[in-house]
Amino acid sequence: MSGSRGDGDGRSEDKQVRYDQARYVENGQYEPLLSEKDLTRVEIGGEDDGSPLPDDLTRDSLELPELSEPELARHYTRLSQMIYGIDSGPYPLGSCTMKYNPKFTEDVAALPTAAVHPDRSERSIQGTLELLYRLQDYLGRIGGMDAVTLQPPAGAAGEFVGIRVAAAYHEHNGEGHRDEVIVPESAHGTNFATAALGGYDVVSLPSDDDGRVDLEALEAALSENTAALMLTNPNTLGLFERDITEIAEMVHDVGGLLYYDGANLNALLGRARPGDMGFDVMHYNVHKTFATPHGGGGPGAGPVGVVDDLAPFLPAPRVRENGGSKSETSYELFDPDHTIGKVHGYQGNWLVLIKAFAYIARLGDAGLADASAKAVLNANYLASQIGYDVPYEPFHHEFVASAGEQDAADVAKRMLDYGVHPPTTKWPEIVPEALMTEPTEVESKKTLDRLAAAFNAVADEDDPTLEAAPDRTAARRIDQTSAARSPRLSWQTLDLEDD
Amino acid sequence: MHGSHATGSPYAPHTDEERSQMLDAVGAETEADLFDIPEAVQFDGEFDIDARSERETRRLVRSILGRNDDLTELLGRGHYGYYIPSLVDHLADRSEFLTSYTQYQPEVSQGFLQALFEYQSLLVELTGLEIANCSMYDAATALGEAATLAERVRDTSGHRVLVPDRLLEGRRSTLENYVAGTDLVVEAYPTDDGNVDLAALEEATDEEAVMLYAENPTVRGTIEENLEAVGDLAVANEALFVLGSDPIALSVLQRPADVGADVVVGDASVLGLPTSYGMGLGLFATSEDYLRQVPGRLVGASEDSTDRRAYTLTLQTREQHIRRERATSNICTNQAWVALRTAMHAASLGPNGMVDLAERGVTRAEDLAERLDDLVGVKAPVHDRHHFREFVVRVDQPAPAIASDLEKRGFAVHVVGEHEIQVCVAGVSDARIDSFVTTFREVAR
Numbered sequence: 001m002s003g004s005r006g007d008g009d010g011r012s013e014d015k016q017v018r019y020d021q022a023r024y025v026e027n028g029q030y031e032p033l034l035s036e037k038d039l040t041r042v043e044i045g046g047e048d049d050g051s052p053l054p055d056d057l058t059r060d061s062l063e064l065p066e067l068s069e070p071e072l073a074r075h076y077t078r079l080s081q082m083i084y085g086i087d088s089g090p091y092p093l094g095s096c097t098m099k100y101n102p103k104f105t106e107d108v109a110a111l112p113t114a115a116v117h118p119d120r121s122e123r124s125i126q127g128t129l130e131l132l133y134r135l136q137d138y139l140g141r142i143g144g145m146d147a148v149t150l151q152p153p154a155g156a157a158g159e160f161v162g163i164r165v166a167a168a169y170h171e172h173n174g175e176g177h178r179d180e181v182i183v184p185e186s187a188h189g190t191n192f193a194t195a196a197l198g199g200y201d202v203v204s205l206p207s208d209d210d211g212r213v214d215l216e217a218l219e220a221a222l223s224e225n226t227a228a229l230m231l232t233n234p235n236t237l238g239l240f241e242r243d244i245t246e247i248a249e250m251v252h253d254v255g256g257l258l259y260y261d262g263a264n265l266n267a268l269l270g271r272a273r274p275g276d277m278g279f280d281v282m283h284y285n286v287h288k289t290f291a292t293p294h295g296g297g298g299p300g301a302g303p304v305g306v307v308d309d310l311a312p313f314l315p316a317p318r319v320r321e322n323g324g325s326k327s328e329t330s331y332e333l334f335d336p337d338h339t340i341g342k343v344h345g346y347q348g349n350w351l352v353l354i355k356a357f358a359y360i361a362r363l364g365d366a367g368l369a370d371a372s373a374k375a376v377l378n379a380n381y382l383a384s385q386i387g388y389d390v391p392y393e394p395f396h397h398e399f400v401a402s403a404g405e406q407d408a409a410d411v412a413k414r415m416l417d418y419g420v421h422p423p424t425t426k427w428p429e430i431v432p433e434a435l436m437t438e439p440t441e442v443e444s445k446k447t448l449d450r451l452a453a454a455f456n457a458v459a460d461e462d463d464p465t466l467e468a469a470p471d472r473t474a475a476r477r478i479d480q481t482s483a484a485r486s487p488r489l490s491w492q493t494l495d496l497e498d499d
Numbered sequence: 500m501h502g503s504h505a506t507g508s509p510y511a512p513h514t515d516e517e518r519s520q521m522l523d524a525v526g527a528e529t530e531a532d533l534f535d536i537p538e539a540v541q542f543d544g545e546f547d548i549d550a551r552s553e554r555e556t557r558r559l560v561r562s563i564l565g566r567n568d569d570l571t572e573l574l575g576r577g578h579y580g581y582y583i584p585s586l587v588d589h590l591a592d593r594s595e596f597l598t599s600y601t602q603y604q605p606e607v608s609q610g611f612l613q614a615l616f617e618y619q620s621l622l623v624e625l626t627g628l629e630i631a632n633c634s635m636y637d638a639a640t641a642l643g644e645a646a647t648l649a650e651r652v653r654d655t656s657g658h659r660v661l662v663p664d665r666l667l668e669g670r671r672s673t674l675e676n677y678v679a680g681t682d683l684v685v686e687a688y689p690t691d692d693g694n695v696d697l698a699a700l701e702e703a704t705d706e707e708a709v710m711l712y713a714e715n716p717t718v719r720g721t722i723e724e725n726l727e728a729v730g731d732l733a734v735a736n737e738a739l740f741v742l743g744s745d746p747i748a749l750s751v752l753q754r755p756a757d758v759g760a761d762v763v764v765g766d767a768s769v770l771g772l773p774t775s776y777g778m779g780l781g782l783f784a785t786s787e788d789y790l791r792q793v794p795g796r797l798v799g800a801s802e803d804s805t806d807r808r809a810y811t812l813t814l815q816t817r818e819q820h821i822r823r824e825r826a827t828s829n830i831c832t833n834q835a836w837v838a839l840r841t842a843m844h845a846a847s848l849g850p851n852g853m854v855d856l857a858e859r860g861v862t863r864a865e866d867l868a869e870r871l872d873d874l875v876g877v878k879a880p881v882h883d884r885h886h887f888r889e890f891v892v893r894v895d896q897p898a899p900a901i902a903s904d905l906e907k908r909g910f911a912v913h914v915v916g917e918h919e920i921q922v923c924v925a926g927v928s929d930a931r932i933d934s935f936v937t938t939f940r941e942v943a944r
Contacts, residue, residue, distance in 0.1 A: 030808065033613070053858075079614050083611050113567045117572045118777035125568070130563050131563050144542070153636040192826075193824060197828070276540050299832070299836060347776060365547070370511060474607065479802050489616075489798065490629070
């Protein structure tokens with residue numbers, strides 16, 4: 001079945017990407033550690049060493065690699081070649097929105113005028129304040145929210161702000177007894193962990209048969225103890241929560257707040273806004289929806305938008321207009337009246353926020369709406385080209401296929417051999433052997449055809465082949481059990497082994 | 500034509516022909532047919548955001564940020580502007596580093612994992628503690644995570660977290676938010692001439708204390724002299740000793756493990772990031788006793804099927820995507836790329852360069868303090884201590900007026916009291932420091 005769909009030319013092998021990732025081997029090992037190239041011990045203090053501090057205030061020595069710039073340039077270039085990024089090929093990691101990161105945004109974030117210290121006087125950094133103000137404004141419009149804070153440095157930090165704001169709001173209204181946060185079974189793990197970090201009891205909500213919130217179960221879970229319901233929409237199956245208006249009413253009727261997890265916002269740009277659906281508070285994942293680079297795990301940024309009633313509780317400070325001259329508006333920082341305080345030492349991941357602003361300013365209304373339209377088209381097209389069953393429909397920007405009798409984790413490993421990044425696997429658990437796939441808008445039809453060919457080639461392969469994969473990557477299958485059983489978390493522990 | 504910008508995203512490559520083929524394949528006339536959004540919540544309005552060309556967008560951002568004054572910043576207090584070697588920018592900007600994500604597929608992510616493993620090893624050497632994670636957001640959030648770790652690992656019934664009275668407001672407030680969902684209570688203990696007031700801390704510490712926090716150097720730039728005694732106090736009361744520092748300071752100051760620190764937090768982006776309006780990199784290192792309680796991601800060494808050493812994220816059962824509400828933290832997206840930059844900057848300096856940079860922070864601060872102290876109406880440093888890269892200055896005139904006059908002449912300093920300013924030498928050239936002294940002489944008299 002592989003690859004014969006699409007344009008029907010049947011030359012499936014031509015559609016597949018085969019590639020070998022760079023792999024350096026030296027003395028039977030891959031690229032050596034810096035510490036294996038050199039370790040130099042520098043003594044500090046002692047007799048006539050010229051140290052400006054007395055010995056009792058200093059350490060004895062420091063032992064680290066001492067290497068030349070050319071050696072380091074090669075080391076890090078080699079390391080980079082042993083990494084698969086979006087610029088290497090398709091990266092359909094579900095719920096992560098791995099879209100192309102426009103190059104020019106790096107240039108604007110690197111402007112020397114962006115390099116300012118957070119303790120500068122407000123009048124001397126009007127440019128920074130203006131950019132933050134304009135980004136607050138953009139995000140408010142996109143989410144349908146009345147007020148926005150840019151401080152949270154990641155999505156989970158944004159969730160934490162939402163939960164702390166909810167707590168402060170209830171406390172302010174004399175309802176501090178509310179001690180439960182409801183989270184759908186299929187939600188992102190961060191939702192549960194964030195609610196727990198905020199001191200809440202987590203009430204887990206099962207899905208109904210069609211993969212959405214079960215209204216009866218929700219009715220049963222809601223009570224006067226409900227502080228908030230955290231919801232992703234579309235949910236992790238890519239399905240829109242059609243009953244969202246009713247859900248919002250139910251939550252509001254018991255005095256709870258409705259929280260929107262922005263992880264899947266790339267499905268909705270220009271077509272629906274959380275604020276219009278009845279959500280009271282939401283976070284935006286700018287590293288997902290607004291194309292800032294994921295940087296091997298971060299930094300991201302997780303701004304939070306709220307409705308008017310919650311604005312007084314947002315973190316301090318925020319930015320607002322402050323009159324100014326005829327020709328130029330001026331901006332100032334202010335603390336919301338009942339602020340929860342801070343969730344970051346300063347104002348979050350500034351350099352990331354610049355990139356997000358630039359992306360939104362580049363795309364504008366039409367570009368943003370088109371991004372979501374193409375993201376949803378791409379997910380639907382890709383799903384139509386693969387043989388794996390997709391049990392829940394109609395999905396939007398992502399779909400969850402089932403690997404069926406195959407092990408989804410093994411399927412993923414084997415897909416690496418076809419030069420593509422695999423989907424998120426084994427989650428959400430409602431789909432057996434889940435392959436959670438989000439191609440984003442940046443893939444062309446040709447790339448999607450190649451991606452489909454990779455899925456289909458792997459679907460036709462037997463278990464031993466899958467279990468032996470991958471073999472074209474920089475490293476072969478890595479032993480996870482051994483890594484966890486005897487943790488070796490630094491080069492110092494490797495030295496101990498050698499001794 | 501690809502991605503006609505008049506109608507769509509410039510980064511969606513579909514031609515009209517491809518688009519119709521794809522729509523045909525899924526049985527839809529337009530993309531709109533693919534959306535399952537009830538009419539009541541459909542948005543058919545506009546954001547009123549104009550699309551721009553790349554060039555126009557760059558011009559817009561340049562023009563907005565152009566409103567920032569070009570000042571020489573003698574600013575520190577937790578965020579520093581050290582010189583970043585070009586090597587760091589050029590190599591960290593390689594798109595494989597920039598455009599990959601969390602290493603869920605380690606076989607295609609060896610390079611990033613190895614760089615993070617090397618970062619962890621750097622911190623292990625600097626702190627003397629066995630475990631370092633591969634990043635928190637910043638110093639403030641790392642401090643918050645240390646407190647929740649203390650709550651999990653301490654058997655005592657206590658709930659007191661003791662922090663210095665001069666703790667930065669952003670750190671104090673973040674810490675308060677992190678412990679809001681626990682029984683922990685944050686309390687301040689006094690400092691004396693910049694450093695820990697040991698007698699007062701002894702007085703304040705009892706078996707109800709679960710965590711003692713101190714910083715070295717302190718927020719006032721002084722170097723702590725009593726860290727071992729703080730460590731002993733923590734042991735005697737079965738409290739966790741959490742020490743705040745950074746990789747440059749740790750290159751020469753007392754090794755945390757040698758003074759009994761159980762956890763080290765701080766901002767590691769002093770290496771790797773220029774001034775970035777407070778964006779940071781949370782350093783988090785701890786004893787192997789608390790391995791299973793560490794927040795955040797850990798990279799470990801293992802073997803692949805050819806028996807060669809390979810790296811992977813490990814001990815993930817601590818993390819939110821597996822353990823959910825019982826996870827050690829809610830962190831997912833972290834600061835990995837900043838950690839990469841920090842590791843690159845450290846490697847570029849080497850141990851000689853790091854020690855040299857740290858020692859120059861001591862001598863240059865000392866020199867500048869001496870020169871300012873010579874001026875009429877100025878006393879520097881205020882504290883009779885050794886200093887690291889920054890110090891507090893007493894001025895006879897009101898400090899805000901001095902700072903404002905300095906700003907008009909191109910220099911930014913901290914106002915930390917009615918008659919106190921704070922200055923930092925990190926990243927400031929000798930020529931600019933000379934010019935600063937001259938200017939200071941003019942404004943202080």
